[in-house]
Amino acid sequence: GAGVSQSPSNKVTEKGKDVELRCDPISGHTALYWYRQSLGQGLEFLIYFQGNSAPDKSGLPSDRFSAERTGGSVSTLTIQRTQQEDSAVYLCASSIRQVINEQFFGPGTRLTVL
Amino acid sequence: DAKTTQPTSMDCAEGRAANLPCNHSTISGNEYVYWYRQIHSQGPQYIIHGLKNNETNEMASLIITEDRKSSTLILPHATLRDTAVYYCIVRTLYNQGGKLIFGQGTELSVKP
Numbered sequence: 001g002a003g004v005s006q007s008p009s010n011k012v013t014e015k016g017k018d019v020e021l022r023c024d025p026i027s028g029h030t031a032l033y034w035y036r037q038s039l040g041q042g043l044e045f046l047i048y049f050q051g052n053s054a055p056d057k058s059g060l061p062s063d064r065f066s067a068e069r070t071g072g073s074v075s076t077l078t079i080q081r082t083q084q085e086d087s088a089v090y091l092c093a094s095s096i097r098q099v100i101n102e103q104f105f106g107p108g109t110r111l112t113v114l
Numbered sequence: 115d116a117k118t119t120q121p122t123s124m125d126c127a128e129g130r131a132a133n134l135p136c137n138h139s140t141i142s143g144n145e146y147v148y149w150y151r152q153i154h155s156q157g158p159q160y161i162i163h164g165l166k167n168n169e170t171n172e173m174a175s176l177i178i179t180e181d182r183k184s185s186t187l188i189l190p191h192a193t194l195r196d197t198a199v200y201y202c203i204v205r206t207l208y209n210q211g212g213k214l215i216f217g218q219g220t221e222l223s224v225k226p
Contacts, residue, residue: 093158
C-alpha cells in the first residue's frame with residue numbers, strides 16, 4: 001500500500017514569502033505528526049494531530065508556523081514570512097493512533113529560504 | 115521522558131554483527147525503549163521497541179539490561195544498506211501524544 005507522501009519534495013523560496021507544505025498520511029491513520037530537521041541539527045517535533053482532538057502545537061517555533069488537518073486526513077504546514085533559519089527538511093509521520101508503536105515517515109520536503 | 119546517551123559514531127564490517135549501545139540511566143518504570151534509524155536523505159524508520167524483556171524481529175534484536183539503565187540494538191549480519199543514523203528513544207506509550215523526541219543518534223558506517 002501507499003506510504004506517507006509529501007509535496008513538494010523540494011521548495012526554494014525568497015525570504016519573506018509564505019509557503020505551504022502538504023502531507024498525505026497513510027489511509028486510516030488517525031495520528032499525524034510534523035517534525036523538522038535542520039542542517040547539523042537533530043529531528044525536532046513541531047505539531048501533532050489526533051482525530052478530532054485539539055492539536056498539540058507545543059513544538060512550533062514561532063507564530064509564523066501553523067498547520068491544519070482537513071477531514072482527518074491531509075495536513076498542510078504553513079510558514080508565513082519565511083526566514084533563512086526556516087531552511088530545513090520538514091518531515092511528516094502518521095500512525096494508526098497516538099499510542100501505536102510505529103510512526104511511518106514520509107520522505108520529507110526540503111525547504112530552502114534564500 | 116528519560117534522556118538517552120549514544121556514541122556519536124561506530125563502524126562495522128559487512129556481514130558482522132553491529133551492536134549499538136544506549137544509556138538511559140534515568141528511565142522510569144513505565145517508559146519503553148524505541149529504536150529508529152534514518153538512512154541518508156530518507157525519513158526515519160521504526161526498528162524495534164521493548165519494555166524490559168529482550169525483543170527480536172526481522173530487522174534486529176533489542177537487549178535491555180535487568181536494571182533497564184541501558185540497552186543494545188543488535189543487527190545480526192550488517193549490510194551496506196544498514197549504514198544510517200540510529201536513534202534510541204525512551205518514552206511512555208501514552209505520554210505527550212506519542213511524539214518522538216530524537217537525540218543526536220549514532221552514525222553507523224558498515225564497511226565492505
